[in-house]
Amino acid sequence: MSKYMHIDLSRQTVATEQVEGEDLVRGGRYRIAKTLLAGGIAKVDPLSPANPLMFSTGPFAGSGYTNANRLSVGCKSPLTGTIKESNAGGQAAQVLARLGYAALILEGKPQGEGGAARRPRLRRRGGQQPWRGRRPAPRSGPDGGGPARRS
Numbered sequence: 001m002s003k004y005m006h007i008d009l010s011r012q013t014v015a016t017e018q019v020e021g022e023d024l025v026r027g028g029r030y031r032i033a034k035t036l037l038a039g040g041i042a043k044v045d046p047l048s049p050a051n052p053l054m055f056s057t058g059p060f061a062g063s064g065y066t067n068a069n070r071l072s073v074g075c076k077s078p079l080t081g082t083i084k085e086s087n088a089g090g091q092a093a094q095v096l097a098r099l100g101y102a103a104l105i106l107e108g109k110p111q112g113e114g115g116a117a118r119r120p121r122l123r124r125r126g127g128q129q130p131w132r133g134r135r136p137a138p139r140s141g142p143d144g145g146g147p148a149r150r151s
Helices: 029-038 092-098
Strands: 002-008 013-019 052-055 071-076 083-088 101-107
Touching: 013 092, 029 052, 029 083, 029 101, 052 092, 071 092, 092 101
Parallel strands: 002 101
Antiparallel strands: 002 013, 052 071, 052 101, 071 083
16 A cells, blocks of 8 residues: 655645555556646646646556666646656655655645745855865876876
Protein backbone atom coordinates (compact mmCIF):
# COMPACT_ATOMS: atom_id res chain seq x y z
CA MET A 1 0.00 0.00 0.00
CA SER A 2 1.27 3.46 -0.89
CA LYS A 3 0.13 7.04 -0.55
CA TYR A 4 -0.21 10.14 -2.66
CA MET A 5 0.91 13.29 -0.86
CA HIS A 6 -0.97 16.48 -1.75
CA ILE A 7 0.92 19.61 -0.70
CA ASP A 8 -1.10 22.83 -0.92
CA LEU A 9 1.33 25.73 -0.88
CA SER A 10 -1.42 28.37 -0.65
CA ARG A 11 -2.97 26.99 2.53
CA GLN A 12 0.25 25.38 3.78
CA THR A 13 -1.42 22.02 4.29
CA VAL A 14 -0.42 18.44 3.55
CA ALA A 15 -2.91 15.65 2.92
CA THR A 16 -2.32 12.02 2.07
CA GLU A 17 -4.46 9.62 0.08
CA GLN A 18 -4.11 5.84 0.37
CA VAL A 19 -3.88 3.97 -2.93
CA GLU A 20 -3.73 0.33 -3.79
CA GLY A 21 -4.41 -2.06 -6.63
CA GLU A 22 -4.68 -0.63 -10.13
CA ASP A 23 -4.10 2.97 -9.03
CA LEU A 24 -0.78 1.92 -7.56
CA VAL A 25 0.32 -0.16 -10.55
CA ARG A 26 -0.56 2.56 -13.06
CA GLY A 27 1.92 5.15 -11.89
CA GLY A 28 4.24 7.49 -13.71
CA ARG A 29 2.96 9.36 -16.75
CA TYR A 30 -0.40 7.55 -16.69
CA ARG A 31 -1.14 8.85 -13.20
CA ILE A 32 -0.07 12.38 -14.12
CA ALA A 33 -2.29 12.49 -17.22
CA LYS A 34 -5.26 10.91 -15.43
CA THR A 35 -5.08 13.31 -12.48
CA LEU A 36 -4.67 16.42 -14.62
CA LEU A 37 -7.52 15.47 -16.97
CA ALA A 38 -9.82 14.64 -14.05
CA GLY A 39 -9.04 18.07 -12.54
CA GLY A 40 -10.16 19.92 -15.67
CA ILE A 41 -6.69 21.03 -16.70
CA ALA A 42 -7.92 22.08 -20.17
CA LYS A 43 -9.46 25.26 -18.72
CA VAL A 44 -6.55 26.15 -16.44
CA ASP A 45 -3.93 28.79 -17.25
CA PRO A 46 -0.56 26.96 -17.28
CA LEU A 47 1.13 29.71 -15.24
CA SER A 48 -1.59 29.94 -12.60
CA PRO A 49 -1.48 28.36 -9.13
CA ALA A 50 -4.27 26.02 -10.27
CA ASN A 51 -1.78 24.10 -12.44
CA PRO A 52 -0.38 21.37 -10.16
CA LEU A 53 3.14 20.04 -10.44
CA MET A 54 3.19 16.27 -10.04
CA PHE A 55 6.01 13.86 -9.22
CA SER A 56 4.97 10.25 -9.76
CA THR A 57 7.04 7.11 -9.33
CA GLY A 58 6.85 4.10 -11.61
CA PRO A 59 5.20 0.86 -10.48
CA PHE A 60 8.50 -0.86 -9.59
CA ALA A 61 10.19 2.07 -7.86
CA GLY A 62 11.74 1.08 -4.56
CA SER A 63 12.17 -2.52 -5.62
CA GLY A 64 15.46 -4.21 -6.33
CA TYR A 65 14.91 -4.32 -10.09
CA THR A 66 17.55 -2.72 -12.25
CA ASN A 67 16.47 0.58 -13.88
CA ALA A 68 13.09 0.44 -12.11
CA ASN A 69 13.50 3.65 -10.12
CA ARG A 70 12.03 6.14 -12.57
CA LEU A 71 10.36 9.40 -11.61
CA SER A 72 7.89 11.20 -13.88
CA VAL A 73 7.37 14.94 -13.44
CA GLY A 74 4.48 16.64 -15.19
CA CYS A 75 2.02 19.53 -15.43
CA LYS A 76 0.27 21.59 -18.10
CA SER A 77 2.95 23.09 -20.31
CA PRO A 78 3.02 26.89 -20.73
CA LEU A 79 4.71 26.40 -24.10
CA THR A 80 2.27 23.99 -25.74
CA GLY A 81 -0.84 24.15 -23.53
CA THR A 82 -0.87 20.34 -23.33
CA ILE A 83 0.05 17.89 -20.60
CA LYS A 84 3.80 17.39 -20.64
CA GLU A 85 5.87 15.04 -18.56
CA SER A 86 9.49 14.18 -18.22
CA ASN A 87 11.31 11.20 -16.74
CA ALA A 88 14.32 11.06 -14.52
CA GLY A 89 16.46 8.32 -13.07
CA GLY A 90 18.49 8.41 -9.92
CA GLN A 91 17.49 7.88 -6.34
CA ALA A 92 14.54 10.29 -5.97
CA ALA A 93 11.95 7.69 -7.04
CA GLN A 94 13.56 5.00 -4.92
CA VAL A 95 13.56 7.18 -1.81
CA LEU A 96 9.94 8.29 -2.35
CA ALA A 97 8.80 4.69 -2.84
CA ARG A 98 10.68 3.43 0.21
CA LEU A 99 9.06 6.17 2.28
CA GLY A 100 5.70 4.82 1.14
CA TYR A 101 4.77 7.49 -1.42
CA ALA A 102 3.80 6.82 -5.03
CA ALA A 103 3.20 10.47 -5.94
CA LEU A 104 3.87 13.97 -4.69
CA ILE A 105 1.47 16.67 -5.91
CA LEU A 106 2.30 20.37 -5.42
CA GLU A 107 -0.69 22.70 -5.70
CA GLY A 108 -1.22 26.42 -5.17
CA LYS A 109 1.25 29.24 -4.73
CA PRO A 110 3.32 30.11 -1.67
CA GLN A 111 2.41 33.25 0.28
CA GLY A 112 4.82 36.16 0.31
CA GLU A 113 6.73 38.20 -2.20
CA GLY A 114 5.11 37.13 -5.44
CA GLY A 115 5.45 33.48 -4.50
CA ALA A 116 8.96 33.36 -5.91
CA ALA A 117 12.06 32.33 -4.06
CA ARG A 118 14.44 35.17 -3.34
CA ARG A 119 18.05 34.91 -4.35
CA PRO A 120 20.27 35.34 -1.30
CA ARG A 121 22.57 38.33 -1.18
CA LEU A 122 26.19 37.36 -1.53
CA ARG A 123 28.85 39.28 0.27
CA ARG A 124 32.03 40.33 -1.41
CA ARG A 125 35.36 38.83 -0.48
CA GLY A 126 38.35 41.15 -0.64
CA GLY A 127 36.85 43.43 -3.28
CA GLN A 128 36.18 40.58 -5.73
CA GLN A 129 32.88 39.53 -7.20
CA PRO A 130 31.27 36.83 -5.02
CA TRP A 131 30.99 34.32 -7.87
CA ARG A 132 34.64 34.55 -8.76
CA GLY A 133 37.23 32.67 -6.84
CA ARG A 134 40.50 33.92 -5.60
CA ARG A 135 43.25 34.89 -7.99
CA PRO A 136 44.51 31.99 -10.07
CA ALA A 137 47.59 30.20 -8.82
CA PRO A 138 50.81 31.32 -10.47
CA ARG A 139 51.81 29.11 -13.34
CA SER A 140 54.91 27.04 -12.96
CA GLY A 141 57.55 26.67 -15.62
CA PRO A 142 60.44 28.64 -16.96
CA ASP A 143 58.33 31.06 -18.97
CA GLY A 144 55.35 31.06 -16.58
CA GLY A 145 53.14 29.54 -19.26
CA GLY A 146 52.67 25.94 -18.28
CA PRO A 147 54.22 23.05 -16.45
CA ALA A 148 57.95 22.97 -16.07
CA ARG A 149 59.72 21.01 -18.77
CA ARG A 150 62.58 18.79 -18.01
CA SER A 151 65.53 18.75 -20.35
